Amino acid sequence: MKKRIFVVTIICVLMVLGAIWLYFSSPQGAGIPCPVRLLTGFYCAGCGTSRALHSILHLKFYQAFRYNPAMVILLPFIMVYIAARIIDYLKTGQNNIDKRLSFRALLWVIILLLVYSVVRNIPIYPFNLLVPTII
Numbered sequence: 001m002k003k004r005i006f007v008v009t010i011i012c013v014l015m016v017l018g019a020i021w022l023y024f025s026s027p028q029g030a031g032i033p034c035p036v037r038l039l040t041g042f043y044c045a046g047c048g049t050s051r052a053l054h055s056i057l058h059l060k061f062y063q064a065f066r067y068n069p070a071m072v073i074l075l076p077f078i079m080v081y082i083a084a085r086i087i088d089y090l091k092t093g094q095n096n097i098d099k100r101l102s103f104r105a106l107l108w109v110i111i112l113l114l115v116y117s118v119v120r121n122i123p124i125y126p127f128n129l130l131v132p133t134i135i
Contacts, residue, residue, distance in 0.1 A: 004090055011086070019057060027051040028134075042121045045070055045113040048132030067132045070116050 027050060036044040048067035055064035056072070065072045081097070088097050120130035 001090075004093055008086055008090060022050065022054050023057045025054070027054040043117070043131060045117045045120075051132065063135055066129075066135050069130060070113065 032050075034044060034047050036042065037047055046068070049071045052064040052067035052071050055061070055067060056075070061072070084097050085095065088095065116130070119127050122128070
């Protein structure tokens with residue numbers, strides 16, 4: 001049990017340090033470039049995520065939504081999933097959460113993110129609203 005608490009503590013400390021770094025870093029320019037964007041010129045489902053997280057940490061929710069609406073919508077679910085994994089690991093030392101997730105549900109999420117990646121690259125209104133934009 002002590003080992004599990006130590007592992008979770010390290011993970012939580014790293015997440016907090018990452019959030020602190022993201023809070024104080026500039027979201028423009030100096031980040032890691034998206035390989036999909038570099039190779040194809042198209043936005044992937046993740047483009048704008050770090051800028052959106054930076055905006056959320058600064059309580060600029062509309063700006064975060066404009067950077068990456070899919071991430072802003074999925075973030076609460078991701079946070080609940082991470083919390084459930086941590087609690088499950090602390091209680092059992094195993095990963096029982098993923099066993100409860102339906103393969104069909106995960107497949108739908110992947111399909112929706114792929115469709116989102118295609119739709120956000122259609123250069124006509126209203127689809128061009130999905131492109132990462134500074135307001």
